[in-house]
Amino acid sequence: MTGGVGFGVFSVAGDEPRVGFRVGHGVLDLATAGLGAVFNASSLNSFLALGRSTWEDTLARVDQLVTSGAEIIPLEQATTHLPIDVGDYVDFYSSLEHATNLGRLFRPDAEPLLPNWRHLPVGYHGRGGTVVVSGTPLVRPCGQAKAPNDPAPRFGPSRRLDIELELGFVVGAGSRLGKPVPASAFRDHVFGVVLVNDWSARDIQAWEYQPLGPFLGKSFATSIAAWVTPLALLEDRFVPSPKQDPEPLPYLCIAGDWALDIELEVELSGTVVSRTNASGLYWTMPQQLAHATVNGASIATGDLFASGTISGPEHGTEGSLIELTSNGARPIRLGDGSTRTFLEDHDEVVLRGRAGELELGEVRGTILPAGV
Numbered sequence: 001m002t003g004g005v006g007f008g009v010f011s012v013a014g015d016e017p018r019v020g021f022r023v024g025h026g027v028l029d030l031a032t033a034g035l036g037a038v039f040n041a042s043s044l045n046s047f048l049a050l051g052r053s054t055w056e057d058t059l060a061r062v063d064q065l066v067t068s069g070a071e072i073i074p075l076e077q078a079t080t081h082l083p084i085d086v087g088d089y090v091d092f093y094s095s096l097e098h099a100t101n102l103g104r105l106f107r108p109d110a111e112p113l114l115p116n117w118r119h120l121p122v123g124y125h126g127r128g129g130t131v132v133v134s135g136t137p138l139v140r141p142c143g144q145a146k147a148p149n150d151p152a153p154r155f156g157p158s159r160r161l162d163i164e165l166e167l168g169f170v171v172g173a174g175s176r177l178g179k180p181v182p183a184s185a186f187r188d189h190v191f192g193v194v195l196v197n198d199w200s201a202r203d204i205q206a207w208e209y210q211p212l213g214p215f216l217g218k219s220f221a222t223s224i225a226a227w228v229t230p231l232a233l234l235e236d237r238f239v240p241s242p243k244q245d246p247e248p249l250p251y252l253c254i255a256g257d258w259a260l261d262i263e264l265e266v267e268l269s270g271t272v273v274s275r276t277n278a279s280g281l282y283w284t285m286p287q288q289l290a291h292a293t294v295n296g297a298s299i300a301t302g303d304l305f306a307s308g309t310i311s312g313p314e315h316g317t318e319g320s321l322i323e324l325t326s327n328g329a330r331p332i333r334l335g336d337g338s339t340r341t342f343l344e345d346h347d348e349v350v351l352r353g354r355a356g357e358l359e360l361g362e363v364r365g366t367i368l369p370a371g372v
């Protein structure tokens with residue numbers, strides 16, 4: 001569909017939030033389009049729960065409405081809201097390049113990849129309740145941190161606030177407890193994708209993360225786009241994923257092309273500091289979903305699964321500042337001549353994604369000083 005971006009929730013001039021479809025630089029109001037009561041709602045969840053055939057029928061109806069010249073509300077008049085009531089949030093670690101880079105920085109004297117990494121998509125359960133929509137300002141988190149040579153931990157605002165460029169997928173149709181979702185059932189359960197910024201306080205993270213993984217260094221906020229792009233709009237963007245060696249266990253094997261060819265960029269206070277592509281991710285979305293449910297854990301409408309930081313092999317393709325600056329050792333220069341290692345107060349970060357003609361919803365956020 002020309003100009004189609006995805007489904008979201010919006011309001012105009014203080015009206016009740018409702019579901020809309022973004023097309024180009026405007027929004028089609030689905031609450032008044034005669035498509036059903038599920039669109040007169042403050043989240044996409046009721047619509048998503050209806051399942052794959054309804055998603056496809058709706059997209060066809062939306063296409064007809066757009067083609068027939070239905071009224072499109074200019075984006076400037078619309079206030080966007082969090083598009084989904086987020087249930088559980090899982091964050092993976094699916095980029096081989098990112099996992100290798102981080103392993104070198106966090107454990108310089110050891111093998112960068114831990115022994116499990118090539119056998120399963122490593123992930124952790126994050127905090128669904130602190131997922132916010134693009135445009136929401138981010139207050140610099142406070143916490144406990146201790147550099148390796150510090151005699152004792154300190155408490156205060158994070159000094160190493162970072163971004164993580166990620167691609168997430170949103171669950172539409174849930175599953176039953178005790179019944180794993182096979183990789184081959186991915187499209188029956190997953191509605192679409194969103195860009196994700198998994199904000200990360202590196203100093204808090206480095207001190208707290210062993211042995212149980214990320215906690216307060218991540219949970220303060222996670223930003224997602226206002227528009228969820230249905231998989232159906234990305235059909236021509238599925239490409240072969242990187243070869244996996246060793247071959248994963250059978251429950252992680254799936255036929256077909258499952259990497260998404262989406263060009264990505266990170267803009268920091270007006271300067272693009274990274275360009276990469278989601279197609280390089282080692283673990284694919286169906287593998288992530290199959291792994292997350294193989295123990296019988298159920299999924300539900302509104303669950304969010306994020307890829308992990310997307311980094312490429314060359315300098316300038318990394319999806320986080322800790323990688324782009326070699327852990328702060330190599331500051332990057334912005335267009336105004338200033339330099340950055342980690343985020344400063346009032347910095348604005350914008351993540352963008354482009355799949356051919358389709359521009360995904362961006363993820364924008366500005367850093368506010370701690371305690372504001």
Ligand code: CA
Pocket residue numbers: 091092164166198308309
């Ligand atoms: Ca992450």
